[in-house]
Amino acid sequence: MPRLPLALSIGEPAGIGAEIIAKAWLLRREKELPPFYVLGDPTFVESRLGRLGLDVPIVSVVPEVVLGAFAEALPVFDLGQPIEDRPGELSGATAAATIAAIETAVRHVRDGRASGIVTAPIQKSNLYAAGFKFPGHTEFLGELARQLWPHAPHEPVMMLAGPELATVPVTVHIALKDVPEMLTGEMIVETGRIVDREMKAKFGLARPRLAVAGINPHAGEGGAMGREDMDIVAPAVARLRAEGIDARGPLPSDTLFHAAARKTYDVVLAMYHDQALIPVKTIAFDETVNVTLGLPFVRTSPDHGTALDIASEGKADPSSLTAALRMAGRMAAVRGAA
Ligand SMILES: NC(=O)c1ccc[n+]([C@@H]2O[C@H](COP(=O)([O-])OP(=O)(O)OC[C@H]3O[C@@H](n4cnc5c(N)ncnc54)[C@H](O)[C@@H]3O)[C@@H](O)[C@H]2O)c1
Numbered sequence: 001m002p003r004l005p006l007a008l009s010i011g012e013p014a015g016i017g018a019e020i021i022a023k024a025w026l027l028r029r030e031k032e033l034p035p036f037y038v039l040g041d042p043t044f045v046e047s048r049l050g051r052l053g054l055d056v057p058i059v060s061v062v063p064e065v066v067l068g069a070f071a072e073a074l075p076v077f078d079l080g081q082p083i084e085d086r087p088g089e090l091s092g093a094t095a096a097a098t099i100a101a102i103e104t105a106v107r108h109v110r111d112g113r114a115s116g117i118v119t120a121p122i123q124k125s126n127l128y129a130a131g132f133k134f135p136g137h138t139e140f141l142g143e144l145a146r147q148l149w150p151h152a153p154h155e156p157v158m159m160l161a162g163p164e165l166a167t168v169p170v171t172v173h174i175a176l177k178d179v180p181e182m183l184t185g186e187m188i189v190e191t192g193r194i195v196d197r198e199m200k201a202k203f204g205l206a207r208p209r210l211a212v213a214g215i216n217p218h219a220g221e222g223g224a225m226g227r228e229d230m231d232i233v234a235p236a237v238a239r240l241r242a243e244g245i246d247a248r249g250p251l252p253s254d255t256l257f258h259a260a261a262r263k264t265y266d267v268v269l270a271m272y273h274d275q276a277l278i279p280v281k282t283i284a285f286d287e288t289v290n291v292t293l294g295l296p297f298v299r300t301s302p303d304h305g306t307a308l309d310i311a312s313e314g315k316a317d318p319s320s321l322t323a324a325l326r327m328a329g330r331m332a333a334v335r336g337a338a
Pocket residue numbers: 016020120121122123124125137290301302303304305306307308309310315316317318319
């Protein structure tokens with residue numbers, strides 16, 4: 001039995017967050033989920049579950065009573081910010097509560113009230129419209145870490161980890177046309193160092209094998225299809241190797257993700273968002289977890305988004321969320337033991 005529960009932020013209220021959270025709670029015994037509580041508005045959660053016909057009792061809690069309450073009801077920590085139940089309809093009025101849920105969850109970890117955080121998906125465009133300054137959770141959590149743990153490293157790195165494949169995008173939420181200009185050897189080296197360190201510390205790998213993807217077709221074909229692989233990626237890989245990190249590349253990315261290739265490495269460093277996320281979500285959309293490396297606390301998330309298109313239909317699959325909860329529970333246990 002863990003000593004502390006996981007804090008789970010409600011995510012975009014118009015999306016499937018409340019539904020998958022309730023479905024995950026129903027699966028708590030079957031999936032052996034660690035105890036968790038939701039940060040949100042209990043009235044909203046109750047309304048959405050009623051609308052979807054999900055028979056899940058909910059209970060208003062503070063984190064300290066979650067371990068005792070979790071078996072009988074879905075525990076909800078009331079943020080004190082009412083949320084209207086409008087499935088599929090985005091509203092700027094909910095942005096503050098969505099952001100407060102993430103921030104409060106992190107504060108609960110910092111204050112020793114929760115063991116780690118799991119985040120339900122946010123609708124990024126809705127938060128941007130309300131003035132949110134960060135591309136996504138990953139960067140926002142990096143900023144919260146900087147404020148709340150001033151003496152710990154806070155170098156957030158996004159990793160998508162499934163049963164057969166883990167990938168890390170070196171550049172993340174930027175337009176494809178900007179990638180060649182933004183990508184630097186320093187970014188690849190920094191990301192490689194963090195991945196190497198964290199795969200050892202948090203995932204127990206003695207010597208993580210990093211496969212570094214090329215950015216151009218055929219990794220540039222000797223410069224004929226772009227010089228970035230020769231000029232940026234190859235020297236970065238050489239630097240990582242000189243530091244004793246088991247990195248290989250640049251490797252042509254079209255042949256990097258088939259089953260036999262996947263057995264030759266532990267994680268792929270990809271040069272841009274879709275190069276990393278298309279293979280991992282294609283192979284295991286329902287089991288892949290988004291985990292943030294490089295933070296002084298545990299954070300995982302399902303790999304999917306808000307799914308507004310099915311928010312009132314009751315058919316959202318909670319599998320990626322249950323995988324995220326299980327991974328966060330394991331990581332928190334390792335951290336607690338350390
Ligand atoms: N961690 C996060 O906060 C996170 C992650 C990814 C995307 N997003 C955001 O989500 C929003 C929508 O993104 P999108 O449309 O590209 O991707 P999406 O994952 O929301 O939806 C893609 C498709 O998959 C389906 N789907 C997604 N999750 C499902 C589930 N659990 N069960 C059944 N079907 C599911 C959807 O109905 C849709 O057809 C965007 O604003 C994006 O930024 C947030």
